[in-house]
Amino acid sequence: xxxxxxxxxxxxxxxxxxxxxxxxxxxxxxxxxxxxxxxxxxxxxxxxxxxxxxxxxxxxxxxxxxxxxxxxxxxxxxxxxxxxxxxxxxxxxxxxxxxxxxxxxxxxxxxxxxxxxxxxxxxxxxxxxxxxxxxxxxxxxxxxxxxxxxxxxxxxxxxxxxxxxxxxxxxxxxxxxxxxxxxxxxxxxxxxxxxxxxxxxxxxxxxxxxxxxxxxxxxxxxxxxxxxxxxxxxxxxxxxxxxxxxxxxxxxxxxxxxxxxxxxxxxxxxxxxxxxxxxxxxxxxxxxxxxxxxxxxxxxxxxxxxxxxxxxxxxxxxxxxxxxxxxxxxxxxxxxxxxxxxxxxxxxxxxxxxxxxxxxxxxxxxxxxxxxxxxxxxxxxxxxxxxxxxxxxxxxxxxxxxxxxxxxxxxxxxxxxxxxxxxxxxxxxxxxxxxxxxxxxxxxxxxxxxxxxxxxxxxxxxxxxxxxxxxxxxxxxxxxxxxxxxxxxxxxxxxxx
Amino acid sequence: xxxxxxxxxxxxxxxxxxxxxxxxxxxxxxxxxxxxxxxxxxxxxxxxxxxxxxxxxxxxxxxxxxxxxxxxxxxxxxxxxxxxxxxxxxxxxxxxxxxxxxxxxxxxxxxxxxxxxxxxxxxxxxxxxxxxxxxxxxxxxxxxxxxxxxxxxxxxxxxxxxxxxxxxxxxxxxxxxxxxxxxxxxxxxxxxxxxxxxxxxxxxxxxxxxxxxxxxxxxxxxxxxxxxxxxxxxxxxxxxxxxxxxxxxxxxxxxxxxxxxxxxxxxxxxxxxxxxxxxxxxxxxxxxxxxxxxxxxxxxxxxxxxxxxxxxxxxxxxxxxx
Numbered sequence: 001x002x003x004x005x006x007x008x009x010x011x012x013x014x015x016x017x018x019x020x021x022x023x024x025x026x027x028x029x030x031x032x033x034x035x036x037x038x039x040x041x042x043x044x045x046x047x048x049x050x051x052x053x054x055x056x057x058x059x060x061x062x063x064x065x066x067x068x069x070x071x072x073x074x075x076x077x078x079x080x081x082x083x084x085x086x087x088x089x090x091x092x093x094x095x096x097x098x099x100x101x102x103x104x105x106x107x108x109x110x111x112x113x114x115x116x117x118x119x120x121x122x123x124x125x126x127x128x129x130x131x132x133x134x135x136x137x138x139x140x141x142x143x144x145x146x147x148x149x150x151x152x153x154x155x156x157x158x159x160x161x162x163x164x165x166x167x168x169x170x171x172x173x174x175x176x177x178x179x180x181x182x183x184x185x186x187x188x189x190x191x192x193x194x195x196x197x198x199x200x201x202x203x204x205x206x207x208x209x210x211x212x213x214x215x216x217x218x219x220x221x222x223x224x225x226x227x228x229x230x231x232x233x234x235x236x237x238x239x240x241x242x243x244x245x246x247x248x249x250x251x252x253x254x255x256x257x258x259x260x261x262x263x264x265x266x267x268x269x270x271x272x273x274x275x276x277x278x279x280x281x282x283x284x285x286x287x288x289x290x291x292x293x294x295x296x297x298x299x300x301x302x303x304x305x306x307x308x309x310x311x312x313x314x315x316x317x318x319x320x321x322x323x324x325x326x327x328x329x330x331x332x333x334x335x336x337x338x339x340x341x342x343x344x345x346x347x348x349x350x351x352x353x354x355x356x357x358x359x360x361x362x363x364x365x366x367x368x369x370x371x372x373x374x375x376x377x378x379x380x381x382x383x384x385x386x387x388x389x390x391x392x393x394x395x396x397x398x399x400x401x402x403x404x405x406x407x408x409x410x411x412x413x414x415x416x417x418x419x420x421x422x423x424x425x426x427x428x429x430x431x432x433x434x435x436x437x438x439x440x441x442x443x444x445x446x447x448x449x450x451x452x453x454x455x456x457x458x459x460x461x462x463x464x465x466x467x468x469x470x471x472x473x474x475x476x477x478x479x480x481x482x483x484x485x486x487x488x489x490x491x492x493x494x495x496x497x
Numbered sequence: 498x499x500x501x502x503x504x505x506x507x508x509x510x511x512x513x514x515x516x517x518x519x520x521x522x523x524x525x526x527x528x529x530x531x532x533x534x535x536x537x538x539x540x541x542x543x544x545x546x547x548x549x550x551x552x553x554x555x556x557x558x559x560x561x562x563x564x565x566x567x568x569x570x571x572x573x574x575x576x577x578x579x580x581x582x583x584x585x586x587x588x589x590x591x592x593x594x595x596x597x598x599x600x601x602x603x604x605x606x607x608x609x610x611x612x613x614x615x616x617x618x619x620x621x622x623x624x625x626x627x628x629x630x631x632x633x634x635x636x637x638x639x640x641x642x643x644x645x646x647x648x649x650x651x652x653x654x655x656x657x658x659x660x661x662x663x664x665x666x667x668x669x670x671x672x673x674x675x676x677x678x679x680x681x682x683x684x685x686x687x688x689x690x691x692x693x694x695x696x697x698x699x700x701x702x703x704x705x706x707x708x709x710x711x712x713x714x715x716x717x718x719x720x721x722x723x724x725x726x727x728x729x730x731x732x733x734x735x736x737x738x739x740x741x742x743x744x745x746x747x748x749x750x751x752x753x754x755x756x757x758x759x760x761x762x763x764x765x766x767x768x769x770x771x772x773x774x775x776x777x778x779x780x781x782x783x784x785x786x787x788x789x790x791x792x793x794x795x796x797x798x799x800x801x802x803x804x805x806x807x808x809x810x811x812x813x814x815x816x817x818x819x
Contacts, residue, residue, distance in 0.1 A: 305708060326710040335708065343708045346701035348768035357698055358709035360691045369689050411709065 004030045005067070006196050007052075007083075012061035014047055021047040022058070023220040029165060034197045036189060036211035036228070039240055040430035044220040045200050049167050052198075053085045061394050084158035088428070090150050099125035099138035103155045108329050118495060128156040129195075146292075148179035155186060159195075166190065167198040176291030177491060184438040203457075204233050207367060215426040221376055233339055257281030258462060259317075260450045261333070263302065263421050267312035271297035272474040275311070279288045281417065284441060284451045286465030286482075288458065289494045294474040295454045296338055299421045302452075303335035303405055304328040304342070315419070333352060334417035335406050338424040338454070344408035345396050352378040352392040354407050359414045381410040385440065401444040402433025409440070420444065424483055438464060458487040470494050511731030513761075514697035521813060522777045524791045529784055530725030533616060535792040545787070547670065555580075555731050557776065559754035560761075561676075562727030563682050565720040567758055568687070570700040570767025571627035572719065575616060575634035578727045578753055580747030582642040583608045588651035588742025598657040602733050609723050609729020612638055617721035620713035635751070642744040651742035657743040672734045679727060684772040696720055698704030700767025757782050760810040781810070 007029035014022040029035050037045055044393040051055045052063065054072030062069050062149050065081055067224075072078050092101050098120040108124070110117040118455075125138035142150060151171060168187075172180045174275070183309050185208055190197055201207055207214060214231055216223040216239040219419050232349040261279040266272065272294035278470075279285050287295050313320050315331045322328050328335070337343035346352055355378045356363050360462050363374035378392050385406045389399060396407055406426065412420065426434045441464060445451055455461050461468055461482075468480040470493040478493040505616045531542040559576050565574045587605035590596055612634060619630040661671050687693035698706040700715045707713050731750075736742045761778030762768025785806055 243520065303708070324710075324712070325711060326706050329710040337708060341702045342702075346698050346768065348701035349697065349765075353697075356708070357694075357711075360694060364691055367690050367692070368690060369694065371717075417708075443759050 003034075003403055006031050006065065008062075008064035008067075009048075009052075010062040010064065012048070012051060012058045012063070012271075013058050014051060016058055020220050024053070024061070025217065025222045027091070027197060027215055027225070029196045029223070030213075031164070031196050032191050032194045033212045034191060034210050036199045036201060036214045037217065038201060038207055038209045038214065038236070039216055039217035039223075040307075040432055043217040043240070043430075045217055046169070047220070048084070048217070049085060049169060049200065052167060053083060079161050079163075082162055082164040083167070083327060084150065084161055084163035084165070086092075086154045086158065086169065086171055088169040088171075088173060090147070090154055092150055092153065094140060094143040097141055098129075098136055098153055101142055101153055102128060102138075102160050103148075103213075103353065104157070107159065110409065113204045118177075124160070125156065129153075129160050131159070132156060132180070132189055134186070146179075147174040148176075151183065152177070152186060155190070163195065163279050163444070165196045167200070170202070170428065171199070171208045172201065172203060174291070176293075177201050177494070178290060179205070179395050182496070183462075204236065205459075207232070207236070218242055237431065257283075257448065260315065261302075261452075262314040264314070265495060266298070266301060266308045266313065268308045268310075270470070272301075273475055275471075275474075277310065277469055277476065277479075279450045279452055281418070281450050283466045284294050284445050284453055284464055286461040286468040287452060287454045288470060289471035289491050290496075291456065293471040293494065295424055295471050298471070299335060299423050299452065299454055300337075302328070303333060303421055305335070306336075329415050329417070332416075332418040333355070333421065334412035334419070335417045335421040335424060335484075336405075336412050336423065338427060340404055340408055344411075345404060349396060350393045351382070351389050351396050351399065351407055352386070354396050355381050355414060358411050359416075362414070364462070380412055385410045385458055400430075400433075402429035405429055405433070405437065407436070413444070418448075418450060419451050420451045422451060424456065425453060426455075426457070437444050454459050458490055461490065462487065472496060503814065508722075509581055519752070521776060522761065522774070522810070524779065525810070526777065526781055526784065529788060531779075533784075533788045537788075540788070543668070544650070545667075545791075547668065548603045549783055549787045550672055550673045551670040554670070554672045554777050555735055556750065556757060556782065557741060557779040558611075558679050558727050558731040558751050560757035560775045561680050561772055561778045562644065562724040562753045563751070564683070564758045564763055565687075565696060566724045566774055567755070567763045567765060568696050568700045568767060568770060569717055569720045571620065571717065571720065572631065572765070573613075573616065573724050574628065574631040574751050574754065575612065575638055575725070575788065575800035576615055576731075576751035577726055577747035577749055578635045578638035578642065579609050579612055579728040580732040580735055580750055581744050582612070582638045582645075582727040584746055585642045585646045585651055585742035585744050587658075587733045588654055588736045589645065591742075591750070593653070593655040595655065597663070598655065602661075602730075604730040605733035605736075606726050609732065612728040613722040614657045614718065619643070621717050628756075639744075646742060646744040648744060648775065649746070651736075652740070654736070654740055654742075658777035659737050659740045662734055662736075675730070679730070680772055681777055687771060690734075692716070692719060693768025697768055701768075702768070732810065752781065754763070754772060756807045758808060764815060767808060778810075781806075 009025065009027040012022050012025045023050060026121045047056065056073045070081060078422045102125045103121050108117040108120040111114055120357055122138040129136050132152060132155060136149060139385060171183060175183060187197055199211055207486050211228050213225060214228055217226040218240060248312055258281050259278045260281050264276050275298060289295050297306065300306045302313060304325045304327050307323050314320055320331045322331065346357065352374065356374050363370055363377055375392060378472055382389065387403050387406045387410065389403065395402060425435055441451060453464065463480050466483055468482055470478040470480065470490055471478050473496055480489065508717060539545055563573055563576060583605040586608045587601035590604055591601040616630050616634045619625050621629050664671050666674060687696065695711050695716045698711060699713050703713055721807060735746060757778035758775045759765060761774025762783055763774060
């Protein structure tokens with residue numbers, strides 16, 4: 001079956017100052033197969049992919065494409081060969097149309113050099129999208145599309161470049177359950193057409209469902225490659241982490257206290273309607289649902305980022321008027337947003353300054369900053385949350401995703417809130433860091449914090465929550481208890497009827 | 498992974514760590530000074546050096562002011578016009594035997610503050626881009642200066658008022674002492690005050706700042722008001738120095754101020770920079786003016802050299818980052 005091997009990676013190594021990012025990695029990719037590449041953050045997945053699309057040059061080793069050794073100097077080289085990447089964070093040209101995005105860089109022309117042949121662009125775009133089994137008008141502006149559709153357009157763009165290898169980096173990270181299904185349909189279609197897919201993901205269930213082969217990387221080294229059929233979840237986790245891990249940790253002991261947060265008939269047009277629930281001291285309340293069900297808007301409203309239009313929020317039994325995040329913090333409500341980069345971190349600032357930002361009053365004498373107190377307080381938080389950083393003054397952007405998330409949580413908790421709103425607290429971070437954040441949430445609940453957690457990972461909701469609320473199209477559709485709820489049942493209440 | 502966790506994460510010595518960032522600029526200043534003192538021995542004389550710091554003072558005050566606004570990620574194009582407007586206003590109250598000199602000084606600064614508050618309001622409440630809002634203020638303030646003065650310089654100012662722009666204390670021009678105080682106070686404010694930290698946070702990531710409970714609009718208002726107040730102070734000082742309130746003064750001053758701040762490492766996208774760099778930037782620009790004068794370079798050519806140096810300095814800074 002020599003001809004089926006489209007991409008052969010031979011003994012690739014790559015170092016960055018202080019880190020060996022890839023160490024003698026070899027990998028074969030076959031036509032019409034999905035090859036999952038997995039591993040913790042920092043395992044070398046991104047570096048490997050960046051070498052494959054020509055962003056980084058390898059220090060040693062070889063890439064064979066269709067049996068011939070190739071050298072990629074930049075992403076354009078890779079694209080011309082037929083290697084395309086769908087990035088985790090999509091960067092479309094938002095004010096251009098679907099067709100214009102698909103043909104970007106290789107526009108068909110007519111009449112004069114540079115004169116765009118728009119009818120041909122639209123026809124071609126429609127044909128490509130139909131091939132992927134999606135209905136989308138080529139003249140729609142990208143701005144009007146959701147994340148899932150934007151991703152499909154990126155895949156169509158890869159096909160327009162005649163890609164034979166498509167690399168997908170955490171493609172499901174921003175998709176809801178149903179959209180992931182649609183993505184899998186697209187991937188199946190790609191397979192049928194003989195395209196090889198390299199699927200990078202942390203998510204166990206997806207890897208097992210979509211892939212034919214699994215490769216595990218750890219600390220830049222190739223650990224194992226196996227057929228998906230020969231692998232099981234526990235074994236995969238053990239390979240990734242290098243040690244066995246309690247796969248499903250037990251739920252926290254039930255010790256529910258007084259109601260600290262009560263939401264009554266909260267409504268915001270176009271986002272959620274008539275939402276009522278209560279949150280108790282020492283409780284983790286899971287909020288499940290599909291993307292767009294209004295969960296993020298709901299926590300944004302409670303945190304004052306985008307205030308609700310009607311209804312009331314009661315904190316400790318009294319009505320709280322929350323119009324800004326400052327109001328929420330004053331009422332003891334802190335939020336860790338789903339979008340760390342947008343709403344969590346100030347990238348130009350150090351770890352220390354990020355941690356103290358929401359509670360500078362603690363580091364002040366009058367209007368003056370007490371820098372010694374600030375160092376001490378930030379240092380305590382860094383130890384308490386075991387944030388791995390060599391210095392307090394390190395720019396926060398140099399940290400790994402998991403550590404950045406811990407910085408955001410440390411910042412939120414420094415204000416000593418009674419109520420913690422966590423929106424997708426483990427998005428885009430590796431398994432080890434996830435386990436730490438789960439343990440941290442349990443500890444906080446045991447210490448009496450009330451936690452409202454939004455999560456799209458069913459397993460996470462089921463294993464962590466004391467109670468589960470499901471949202472559907474802006475309303476709460478069900479309250480379940482984790483002891484007798486199943487993923488299927490949550491899904492049933494989450495799917496629009 | 499390769500993260501070594503230290504048990505005791507400590508604060509680096511931040512001055513030491515920041516040193517390399519402005520190292521190139523300091524080196525450039527030293528080289529230019531050395532070259533000038535060899536080529537033109539008159540450069541290293543006390544009168545010339547005093548003249549140099551006098552020349553940079555007004556641009557320096559404006560550059561420190563605009564640093565506040567640049568740090569929030571905004572820009573203020575109205576500074577030159579505000580210099581003219583506040584100069585005219587101050588001069589109108591500074592005729593002999595009219596008021597004590599504190600009155601025109603205060604009125605000038607307050608007029609600047611009021612204009613800054615208007616710009617800030619348009620930017621925060623009206624959500625108009627800072628470029629557009631302050632462009633409008635630039636045009637309107639210039640018009641107001643012409644209206645108030647009838648288009649003619651306001652002259653015949655009291656000795657007490659012009660004293661500020663012409664006299665020295667212990668050999669140092671008073672206007673340079675004013676610049677020094679403004680720079681020192683701003684440095685302390687930005688580094689040691691809660692509100693100063695908030696200015697950096699707003700410029701670094703407005704959404705994260707808001708989520709952290711910071712009143713972003715109030716911080717922006719503060720930055721524009723502080724910046725324009727300093728422009729008011731610069732206008733008063735200029736009127737005192739040239740002994741008239743000139744409605745046509747200050748054309749292009751805002752760009753020199755922004756150039757000084759940017760040369761000093763303040764980022765136009767906000768969140769990065771500070772007063773220390775801005776002072777070095779202002780010093781570099783002043784030094785180039787002074788040096789080209791001493792070398793008898795015609796003023797038309799001086800502008801070409803200055804333009805090249807502004808771009809060159811920032812270019813070098815950026816290429817060092819890569």
